Amino acid sequence: MDLGVRAIDLAELRVWYDRLLAELEGTRFEVTWQPPVPNRPKQSACLGLDGPDRLGALMVWDSGEAQLQLADAAGGEVSDETLELTDERQLARSVARMKAWVVAGESTGSEESA
Numbered sequence: 001m002d003l004g005v006r007a008i009d010l011a012e013l014r015v016w017y018d019r020l021l022a023e024l025e026g027t028r029f030e031v032t033w034q035p036p037v038p039n040r041p042k043q044s045a046c047l048g049l050d051g052p053d054r055l056g057a058l059m060v061w062d063s064g065e066a067q068l069q070l071a072d073a074a075g076g077e078v079s080d081e082t083l084e085l086t087d088e089r090q091l092a093r094s095v096a097r098m099k100a101w102v103v104a105g106e107s108t109g110s111e112e113s114a
Contacts, residue, residue: 008064010036011044012088016095017047028052029103047095049102056098060085068094070101089097 017033024031032048043062049055053074059067066083085091100106 008060008066008085008091009064009088010043010060010062012091013045013058013060013095014027016091020047020095020099022050024049024103029048030101049096049098053100056102058094059099060091066091066094066096070098 009015014033014035017031023029024089026050030048030050032046034046034048036043036045044059046057046059048057053072055069055071055073057067057069059069064085066085067083068079068083069078070081071077083090085094
């Protein structure tokens with residue numbers, strides 16, 4: 001039954017939503033959550049983070065596939081990256097990249113370390 005694919009628990013993404021929501025409460029940043037839709041064969045959820053100048057969205061499928069979208073509202077620059085998440089550590093790193101881009105205005109850091 002195991003085909004070598006490591007599934008991601010979408011509840012972990014919800015934990016990140018709750019953390020960011022609490023951390024950024026009362027700031028100029030908006031944290032959004034789109035939960036999995038019941039009865040779909042391929043489940044996904046989306047964590048969004050919007051700021052006055054930059055936007056981010058991390059869509060994660062239970063298969064571990066993910067899409068990280070980062071946008072600069074002022075400059076019209078958009079980054080759309082496909083990821084393969086195999087564990088919660090990689091999920092955490094993707095959320096941290098999105099937060100750094102939107103909140104701190106840092107580069108995307110898409111370069112993989114060896």
